[in-house]
Amino acid sequence: MIENLDPKQAWALLQDNPSAVLIDVRTAIEHSFVGHPPKAIHVAWKEFPGMQLNTAFVEQVQQQVADKSAPVLLLCRSGQRSVDAAKALETNGYQHLINILEGFEGPLDENKHRNTVGGWRFHDLPWQQS
Incomplete structure (x- = not known):
C-alpha cells in the first residue's frame, strides 16, 4: 500500500525516523536548479529530453536503499510522477512507500504559477539549490 502525506507530515516523519529516505524523482534539472530538500537522494523517474522513463529507476533506488522495509518517501513537482515511481517500487518489494x-x-494557481497554493517550498520547509 502506498501512503500519502502532505509536505509537513513528510518532513516530520523524516525528522522522527532516521531510517526514512527521501527520493526526489524529478529530472536532474529540476533537482539542481529549482531546488530540493536537504539530503534528498536524486533518482529521476523520467528524464529530458522527451521525459523518457528511466528504465534503471528501480535498480538505482535499490543501490541507495537496500532495506525494502525502510520508509521511502517520494517527491516530484506536484505529486504525480512520485505516485508512478512508488507503484514501480511496490511491485519490486518495497513495503513502506x-x-x-x-x-x-505544488499545483498551478489561477495564473498558472506554482509555489503559491501548495508544495514543499510553499510550506516553508528546508530546501536548497545546487
Whole structure:
C-alpha cells in the first residue's frame, strides 16, 4: 500500500525516523536548479529530453536503499510522477512507500504559477539549490 502525506507530515516523519529516505524523482534539472530538500537522494523517474522513463529507476533506488522495509518517501513537482515511481517500487518489494502530496512546487494557481497554493517550498520547509 502506498501512503500519502502532505509536505509537513513528510518532513516530520523524516525528522522522527532516521531510517526514512527521501527520493526526489524529478529530472536532474529540476533537482539542481529549482531546488530540493536537504539530503534528498536524486533518482529521476523520467528524464529530458522527451521525459523518457528511466528504465534503471528501480535498480538505482535499490543501490541507495537496500532495506525494502525502510520508509521511502517520494517527491516530484506536484505529486504525480512520485505516485508512478512508488507503484514501480511496490511491485519490486518495497513495503513502506510514501507519496508526498503537492510535491515540491505544488499545483498551478489561477495564473498558472506554482509555489503559491501548495508544495514543499510553499510550506516553508528546508530546501536548497545546487
